[in-house]
Amino acid sequence: MTNHHHPQVKTWANKVSAVNRKFLSVLGKRQLVPIELESQEPDFNLCRVVDQEERTDVPDQTITKIVRRGFRWGEKILRPTEVITAKAKSTLDDNLDGNIDET
Numbered sequence: 538m539t540n541h542h543h544p545q546v547k548t549w550a551n552k553v554s555a556v557n558r559k560f561l562s563v564l565g566k567r568q569l570v571p572i573e574l575e576s577q578e579p580d581f582n583l584c585r586v587v588d589q590e591e592r593t594d595v596p597d598q599t600i601t602k603i604v605r606r607g608f609r610w611g612e613k614i615l616r617p618t619e620v621i622t623a624k625a626k627s628t629l630d631d632n633l634d635g636n637i638d639e640t
Contacts, residue, residue: 564608572607572618574600583607585617589624597625 577599600620607618
């Protein structure tokens with residue numbers, strides 16, 4: 538992409554962001570709001586785990602990514618937040634990788 542396109546891309550990004558904020562504001566006035574997760578551990582009343590990824594840098598079952606934002610209308614959950622959580626690498630996986638302990 539040439540340099541003369543960058544200002545146009547930034548302008549479009551700003552416009553999309555403004556529309557998104559306005560849309561969420563209108564929904565909020567009607568009590569339809571995005572679900573805000575309180576912790577990094579999944580609350581199964583508010584979210585659904587759609588996948589897991591092996592991670593060693595965070596504890597098992599920690600939310601690592603939000604895939605799709607959830608919404609509530611008052612107290613009713615219209616769509617749960619879809620998340621990916623961490624999964625500890627199992628010792629079985631280590632053994633399958635050739636690290637078999639033959640003691």
